[in-house]
Amino acid sequence: MARAKDKETAGASARADERENGFVPPARLSVRKAYKMLVGGQFVRSESGRYIQVADPMSLGGTKENVPWASRKDVRDAVVVARGAWEGWSGRTAYNRGQILYRLAEMLEARQGELSRALERGGLDASRAATETAAAIDRVVSYAGWADKYQSLFSSLNPVAGPHFNFTVPESMGVVGVVAPARPALLGLLGAVLPIITAGNTVIVLASEEDPRTALVLGEALATSDLPGGVINVLTGRAAELLPHLAKHMEVAALDLHGVTPELARKAEEAAIVNVKRVRTRSIDEAAWFDADGATSPRWIERFVEMKTIWHPSGA
Template structure:
């Protein structure tokens, strides 16, 4: 940790002067303005309703420590946003996700710096891949239906159609690494089809997701479509897994008893639970981390029979 603090990026970071033990070089220099990191819920940047904070591993930043009520508020915000978001045309959702890529492009340096601070060895590569991933899923918005919907041959004078519908509120436990690519790569396939997401972000690097939140907030994405919570997963996730308003859990890199308990809690209203893990390099792979199969996991299939000639 102490070694990492001496990187060039560390010295360039605003607020570096405020670190304990380091003297300001010039007593007349301007004091850097430190940012109050906030969670992103319902399109607004909020503190935890509990007022609690956690400190990042390097001891520099405070970030909110979400309570179960923050989880509930996030689900409520997501529910309110779902109908409007799913009601937008696929083309429009694609435009908005594309704009997310555009906004991230404008913040490449900030995102990369944050990843570097968290110890990522190839931050620029990850930011580029994350932007490309957002653009890629934006492109899928009006194309995945052709893959996952079908006209079915049926025995009788009927048409049989299977079409896809979004599920509703999906809770995502984002992977720890890659912090940014994993986050973008888990959020975009969920929301591109009209789902809304409540994301409990990585405990290892909570700051990069909060920078992404600022990108989400400025990319025409309606408030509440994506909600980001920081804090301790083990505290918030069980309540979200039990929440009757949640339709699916997307659990990344969760194993053992924790994951099983969430699955049991999710059984009450038969939530769809996916437990997944990808190796770091697989996230960069367009056919794995970027696969449209990730969209299909959070779709409901609706099959309709329609009489011919009517």
């Protein structure tokens, strides 16, 4: 006992010495996170080793945090895995895709606090962050519901003047490149990606440049959901640098551009000519993303399906 007491006293005096020297040891060192992109279900840094610095308003002394700065080769790698995932994802039953999306909502619900905090660190106040997170989770549920229903809305039995059944059905396109809107960083990214994957496509999404960190936190939730690796690939970086490569890539079937400058959009459209990509642009204001009715219209799914028309002899 006595010895322990001695030790304690010695420890206390040592701390007192340090204080006199102007050094106060912290209670514990916090563990900082290395934010990584999600490619093929794996967390990766940029192949280039480049980083973008993002402010961390919650830290003392205005420390900045590093998020990966994706390169052309990161885009290429992501396209390869997205293409690899497409067959499996589009081959699942629509009902199963809906179940997997609902499971994603379950995972996000459990991480509600973490996602809200990420949005706050990206510049939102607490109440707006909470509202956006809740809206984002609800959006996932909406599209989970659409997964096995939109087909009936878009399909048709066409009247033809001949002895044929003629019907039209929607099919997925393949790999789709998305530039997510700058704001809302979370709801906008999910709102853009969900209709595309609901239709059976796989996605490479370039996250908001204003708040890239939230997208990477979302990536952690995506990786723990039942979504197969490669269905959603999240890259952070500069759209102006990466979009032209995505637009030129022969493996990419379509682009969905949000909040892209007209010059960059034009450049993308010109590059997209090589394999006749579908290039969709959608510029809606920030408030419109929160309109649950408008933003969950099946028309957003329709933009990323190809219509297949089949003629079948009716034997008349």
